Amino acid sequence: MESLLQFTLNALMLGSMYSLMAVGFTLFFGVLDVVNFAHSEIFMVGIFSALASIRILEYLGINNIFFLLIGAIVCSCICTTFINIIFGRVTIKPLKFSPSILTLVATLAGGVVLRYMVMLFFPHGTEAHFFPTLLPGGRINFGKIDIEISVLLIFLLSIFLIVFLKKFLDKTKIGMQMRAVAQDKETASLMGVNVDAITDITFFIAGILGAIGGVLYGSYYNFVQYNIGEFYGPIGFAAAVIGGLGNIYGSILGGYLFAIIVTFTAAYLPGGVAFKFPIGFAALIIFLTIKPSGILGTDRGIKI
Amino acid sequence: MKKVDNIIDSIAVLGILLMFYRFFITFLQIENIWKLSILVTIAFLVILLISRFENIKSKIIMSFKKNRSLTYFIGLLLFLSLPFSLRQSSYWIFILTICWLWIIIAQGINIQFGSAGIINLGAAFFWGIGGYTTAILASRYNFNPLIGIFLGGIMAILAGLPLIIPILKARGHYLALVTLSVVVAFGHFANNIKWLGGSQGIMNIPSVSIGGYNFLNSIKIFNFELPPISNYFYFATLLGILVLFVCHRMSNSWVGLTLNSINENKGDIICSNCMGINRARWVVISFSIGNFFIGIAGAFFAHMNCYVAPQDMTFYKSLLYLSAVILGGMDNIMGVTIGAILIVILPEKFKVLQEYWIIIFMSSIVLMIILRPQGLLAAKIRNYGIKRQ
Amino acid sequence: MEINEEILINLKGLTMKFGELKAVNNVDININKNEIVGLIGPNGAGKTTIFNCITGLYPSYEGSIYLDGEDIKGKNPWEIRRKGITRTFQTSRIIPNLSVYDNAFIGSLAEKRGPLFSAIFNRYKFNKELEKEINKVNGFFEIFNKDLINKGFTAASEISQIDTRRLEVVRALMMEAKLLLLDEPTAGLTMEESKEFIGDIYKIKEKFPELGTIIIEHDMEVIKGATKRVIVLNYGEKITEGSFEEISKNDEVKEAYLGQ
Numbered sequence: 001m002e003s004l005l006q007f008t009l010n011a012l013m014l015g016s017m018y019s020l021m022a023v024g025f026t027l028f029f030g031v032l033d034v035v036n037f038a039h040s041e042i043f044m045v046g047i048f049s050a051l052a053s054i055r056i057l058e059y060l061g062i063n064n065i066f067f068l069l070i071g072a073i074v075c076s077c078i079c080t081t082f083i084n085i086i087f088g089r090v091t092i093k094p095l096k097f098s099p100s101i102l103t104l105v106a107t108l109a110g111g112v113v114l115r116y117m118v119m120l121f122f123p124h125g126t127e128a129h130f131f132p133t134l135l136p137g138g139r140i141n142f143g144k145i146d147i148e149i150s151v152l153l154i155f156l157l158s159i160f161l162i163v164f165l166k167k168f169l170d171k172t173k174i175g176m177q178m179r180a181v182a183q184d185k186e187t188a189s190l191m192g193v194n195v196d197a198i199t200d201i202t203f204f205i206a207g208i209l210g211a212i213g214g215v216l217y218g219s220y221y222n223f224v225q226y227n228i229g230e231f232y233g234p235i236g237f238a239a240a241v242i243g244g245l246g247n248i249y250g251s252i253l254g255g256y257l258f259a260i261i262v263t264f265t266a267a268y269l270p271g272g273v274a275f276k277f278p279i280g281f282a283a284l285i286i287f288l289t290i291k292p293s294g295i296l297g298t299d300r301g302i303k304i
Numbered sequence: 305m306k307k308v309d310n311i312i313d314s315i316a317v318l319g320i321l322l323m324f325y326r327f328f329i330t331f332l333q334i335e336n337i338w339k340l341s342i343l344v345t346i347a348f349l350v351i352l353l354i355s356r357f358e359n360i361k362s363k364i365i366m367s368f369k370k371n372r373s374l375t376y377f378i379g380l381l382l383f384l385s386l387p388f389s390l391r392q393s394s395y396w397i398f399i400l401t402i403c404w405l406w407i408i409i410a411q412g413i414n415i416q417f418g419s420a421g422i423i424n425l426g427a428a429f430f431w432g433i434g435g436y437t438t439a440i441l442a443s444r445y446n447f448n449p450l451i452g453i454f455l456g457g458i459m460a461i462l463a464g465l466p467l468i469i470p471i472l473k474a475r476g477h478y479l480a481l482v483t484l485s486v487v488v489a490f491g492h493f494a495n496n497i498k499w500l501g502g503s504q505g506i507m508n509i510p511s512v513s514i515g516g517y518n519f520l521n522s523i524k525i526f527n528f529e530l531p532p533i534s535n536y537f538y539f540a541t542l543l544g545i546l547v548l549f550v551c552h553r554m555s556n557s558w559v560g561l562t563l564n565s566i567n568e569n570k571g572d573i574i575c576s577n578c579m580g581i582n583r584a585r586w587v588v589i590s591f592s593i594g595n596f597f598i599g600i601a602g603a604f605f606a607h608m609n610c611y612v613a614p615q616d617m618t619f620y621k622s623l624l625y626l627s628a629v630i631l632g633g634m635d636n637i638m639g640v641t642i643g644a645i646l647i648v649i650l651p652e653k654f655k656v657l658q659e660y661w662i663i664i665f666m667s668s669i670v671l672m673i674i675l676r677p678q679g680l681l682a683a684k685i686r687n688y689g690i691k692r693q
Numbered sequence: 694m695e696i697n698e699e700i701l702i703n704l705k706g707l708t709m710k711f712g713e714l715k716a717v718n719n720v721d722i723n724i725n726k727n728e729i730v731g732l733i734g735p736n737g738a739g740k741t742t743i744f745n746c747i748t749g750l751y752p753s754y755e756g757s758i759y760l761d762g763e764d765i766k767g768k769n770p771w772e773i774r775r776k777g778i779t780r781t782f783q784t785s786r787i788i789p790n791l792s793v794y795d796n797a798f799i800g801s802l803a804e805k806r807g808p809l810f811s812a813i814f815n816r817y818k819f820n821k822e823l824e825k826e827i828n829k830v831n832g833f834f835e836i837f838n839k840d841l842i843n844k845g846f847t848a849a850s851e852i853s854q855i856d857t858r859r860l861e862v863v864r865a866l867m868m869e870a871k872l873l874l875l876d877e878p879t880a881g882l883t884m885e886e887s888k889e890f891i892g893d894i895y896k897i898k899e900k901f902p903e904l905g906t907i908i909i910e911h912d913m914e915v916i917k918g919a920t921k922r923v924i925v926l927n928y929g930e931k932i933t934e935g936s937f938e939e940i941s942k943n944d945e946v947k948e949a950y951l952g953q
Contacts, residue, residue: 580771
């Protein structure tokens with residue numbers, strides 16, 4: 001019974017990370033009808049800009065964990081959103097009218113560029129770097145359940161961020177414009193929505209998600225490397241598709257579902273460690289075959 | 305007068321081919337980066353100069369057109385003599401062989417993506433299937449490597465068939481995701497399975513041997529001794545020419561047209577459907593033929609290098625294969641060939657830019673997609689080989 | 694069911710729903726062989742929807758559609774084409790980057806036997822097929838517009854609007870057909886061109902005497918000039934049918950159009 005608990009907690013942790021990644025992909029697909037494969041690299045950029053700012057802050061003598069945390073998040077947000085908006089202007093905007101497959105390939109290639117830029121230009125970029133633990137340590141007891149505070153925090157924060165994003169899209173004026181663009185780009189622009197600005201804003205939001213997600217990831221796992229995006233990208237996308245591309249809550253569902261599949265395959269299937277990701281991706285392929293719109297997505301019919 | 309003109313044309317063709325041959329050999333063999341840059345610049349300027357003078361340029365083009373067979377014959381002869389000229393630098397013979405493999409793979413992807421519009425981000429997976437199949441058959445069950453290579457291609461076809469259903473149902477991005485997940489999943493998988501050799505892969509794969517003649521022997525001919533890699537070079541040339549021939553014939557026929565018609569972007573799925581074309585059938589055909597080529601290339605590589613390992617089966621590799629098509633020219637056999645050659649030779653030649661090549665190629669993809677999505681050599685209007693009236 | 698030899702296609706109780714919306718509601722239509730029938734109605738009346746049901750693009754309709762006595766419900770569009778139902782589209786679906794010939798050739802790709810094998814190994818057979826197809830297309834171009842013969846290998850994006858429409862019709866008829874569905878073939882054409890098009894329809898009639906045709910049109914001149922019988926639709930329902938003179942006097946029809 002104890003192991004079951006442990007595995008569930010693992011799944012919880014993974015799920016939080018996966019869903020944060022997934023929500024980025026879903027945002028791009030939902031609003032701009034575009035698959036942005038570079039989002040996982042933005043997450044990586046978030047990690048490294050946080051790392052860079054932490055080192056600078058430490059150099060400046062700031063050692064208080066709380067300030068470092070806030071400082072890392074703020075600096076990373078600024079950096080990551082800036083880079084992301086530029087990325088969007090270079091790869092997505094010029095391809096507004098091209099077939100979507102080309103945009104996908106462009107973001108794929110662009111993402112690799114981001115990855116190798118970091119590898120080449122961050123000092124000792126090829127090595128794994130240590131990322132300090134910025135989250136409070138210690139554990140909390142809920143009766144029989146024993147959770148690390150950081151895991152709980154990450155879980156709560158990720159859910160909070162995603163729900164906040166959903167509320168933002170539903171209730172604010174900008175959110176409404178984003179949803180209009182998601183429905184129909186042309187009509188939205190005819191109604192006065194500045195689609196280019198919305199594109200920038202989408203990349204901005206994705207940058208923030210990447211920055212915060214990156215800080216959380218680094219704080220928990222403590223070792224980061226430039227090729228993290230290569231690993232998390234397909235997973236994030238898989239989670240987004242399973243939950244329903246375009247559906248914000250779907251990314252929560254998809255993220256945790258994928259995490260559960262992976263954790264429990266490794267835990268309970270003999271030799272499962274080798275299979276855990278293949279099975280996760282097999283689940284993805286099954287979804288793509290039977291219900292490509294995912295669990296919470298709506299079927300978009302083919303127009304004749 | 306005509307006879308003299310013709311002789312002059314033929315001499316011109318011969319001369320230009322020889323010059324190009326000499327340039328190519330020198331290009332490959334120069335080590336010093338400065339001398340290399342000078343050579344490339346000179347070549348570039350010469351080409352620029354010639355293209356400026358319209359009458360010289362058209363005269364040259366006319367000479368080649370009039371002497372088609374001579375061009376092919378001399379070209380082939382020169383090509384086959386490359387290992388002779390390069391016998392001191394066997395590394396380059398190796399690289400040229402790799403070029404052929406990439407050309408074969410690129411043609412496979414061109415059929416899938418350039419013609420039929422099926423994006424195959426899992427190409428590295430099929431390459432690996434080919435490699436692992438022949439590795440297991442040849443090193444553990446003593447299969448003849450030639451059969452192993454063929455079966456590697458067949459296994460690649462079989463491995464692709466289960467994906468047909470998601471591929472047919474999915475459009476655009478979902479399609480890309482299916483093939484992407486396969487290569488990512490298999491990468492994880494292969495790294496952890498002992499039977500496949502884990503992360504080390506399978507090593508000590510036997511070399512090809514045809515009727516007792518083992519490819520590990522050097523070729524002794526006309527008093528020359530060519531390094532053993534030349535065997536693979538000639539074998540690859542044979543396979544490559546066959547593949548190009550098949551692709552050319554397919555493209556300039558009903559097959560090429562059918563594939564274009566079921567292409568999401570280049571054709572019209574609804575229209576071809578209403579005109580009686582069974583898209584499912586042709587998706588299977590094009591996907592399978594493409595995977596066959598990719599699988600064969602992977603198997604060939606396994607025998608040439610005597611090993612196969614999961615780190616060569618990354619999704620980044622798939623992207624690189626795809627870029628030969630995107631950069632070289634979608635649905636253009638010559639373009640794709642040139643794209644493949646550039647992608648192999650440039651990073652090898654300009655090793656000084658080592659890690660930057662990734663950034664260069666990837667940025668080129670982005671730029672090409674934005675500025676010239678049809679690639680360097682755009683697809684031409686199909687004319688089935690009929691000369692223009 | 695009783696097979697009436699003359700009836701080419703029979704729609705009985707055809708109903709097509711999109712969610713709660715009935716785009717087509719309980720429509721009965723009979724088309725005889727070698728008839729040219731017009732299908733008219735205000736925008737949104739369900740005309741193209743009926744075409745899409747017949748050709749198999751909307752497979753989930755209620756009611757039945759019989760072609761030559763055979764129920765074609767649930768068949769794929771490509772199977773339905775091979776049974777003899779061919780069509781053109783409201784927005785000309787000509788592929789701009791392929792040649793004029795290639796666009797036409799698409800119409801008969803489905804009847805090629807063993808194209809892969811002959812492409813690689815039996816070039817002689819392929820060349821014979823190619824020659825036959827080129828002659829077939831040129832035969833059509835002779836009837837419609839001789840100039841097109843010279844443009845066979847130029848990009849389809851370079852021909853005029855009316856020639857594009859003609860090319861679509863050629864493509865539709867490259868393979869044997871029993872029923873031709875024309876969806877607003879003169880949309881975007883000038884008055885002159887539309888008149889020319891009526892002539893084109895008669896030329897098709899001459900070339901294919903057994904072919905049944907249904908034309909969706911908004912241009913009443915074309916309907917008057919080309920069709921012998923007209924079916925009128927409004928809000929998904931058939932309100933009347935008859936000759937052009939008869940239906941133009943019908944009050945309901947007038948209301949449907951005036952209410953536009």
